Amino acid sequence: MVTPGILLVDKPGGLTSHDVVARTRRAFGTRKVGHAGTLDPMATGLLVIGVEGATRLLTYIVGADKTYEGTIRLGAVTTTDDAEGDIVHTAAPAALAAVDDGAIDVGIAALTGVLSQVPSAVSAIKVDGRRAYDRVRAGEEVQLAPREVVVSRFDVVARRRRPDAIDLDVIVDCSSGTYIRSLARDLGAALGVGGHLTALRRTRVGPFAVADAVPLDALDGAPLLTPGQAAGLVLPVFPVTSEEARDLRHGKRLVGRADRLEGPLAAALEADGELVGIVEKRGADVKSAMNMPEVSR
Structure with a gap:
């Protein structure tokens, strides 16, 4: 089973962003790989790559400065x-x-x-x-x-x-x-x-730097940011209890808890750092904007 996460790659010149995605698919043994914004073949530097379920996070990274x-x-x-x-x-x-x-x-x-x-x-x-x-x-x-x-x-x-x-x-x-x-x-x-x-x-x-990226020839065994780590860098953190996490995963609202949100969107994290998903304000309530696939425990 492939572990979901965010990979930072230092793209060399002469390759397309799609080339890097293809190499990542081979290295991690999965087709479910995407990136948060292309670089021209001439350009080098940081590509933010999502692997497996973490591809859902790319929507919240692609618009970063x-x-x-x-x-x-x-x-x-x-x-x-x-x-x-x-x-x-x-x-x-x-x-x-x-x-x-x-x-x-x-x-x-x-x-x-x-x-x-x-x-x-x-x-x-x-x-x-x-x-x-x-x-x-x-x-x-x-x-x-x-x-x-x-x-x-x-x-x-x-x-x-x-x-x-x-x-x-x-x-x-x-x-x-x-x-x-x-x-x-x-x-x-x-x-x-x-x-x-x-x-x-x-x-x-955004919060990701090329200094923390791996070169293209070091993809095998390259470290991944967990979805929780990555989301916590991009968005404010919204800590949730196991009961709140269950309700969010089942599509239920957290009634009257919008005052706990720092902004319109936040990363809902359980105590162990697992990302439940991205939540948003809906009136006085909190509801899921995106749920992550649940990790087997």
Whole structure:
């Protein structure tokens, strides 16, 4: 029997998120594996993987804010807004030389806070049931609608200049759904020289850090966070007695106990740390929003 849990994997470059899921299925001997948000093949870093019943928790993790480290190259536009695409425009050396650090700082400040961001056309967003990148590869022109995102941190930690490019090493804290490729594209466009992303690494998803992740070649026997441990990191904890746990599992409300909830959702944990499920307020009562499969004792 496969133990349910949350696995943190440090994805290498050159593989898709689906490749990592497939490797995890083989390592753990189960088909029931999912992830809480993709990374492009070029990108490295943290993938949050759910195994067995813990896949139910991914719904509550996928919307968490994230941290990325990346390199933006000013001076060239590509078809994909990153280094995997073809270069379609390059800036003249004189135009690049005119872009000083102050202009870069102003451009970055304008891309910090609440933004209306147009995702890259070669994203995984579905358009009429098909991924946008599949439509682009088929030769279709794709125009994606802007979406509201939040960039709470956009710091430049290093700058490197040469006649044909300016490379910026950046750290970005952002809401789920933010495209760092789009930030590179939009910064280059605002500066009049074009821009794209040449490197990207995800270092954090909500409370989970890449420092705690295992490399892909160490999946066999890799430690899992229990559903209770993972849920307790993502949501406030709602301690329940064995009687309350039984009632929640049977679909009953806990009458008059909503005042014990810190927020709209919480992780209902028994004394031994087992996750009963995710609970929510319903008036003055508490009811299950999601129940976990019960563990045999």
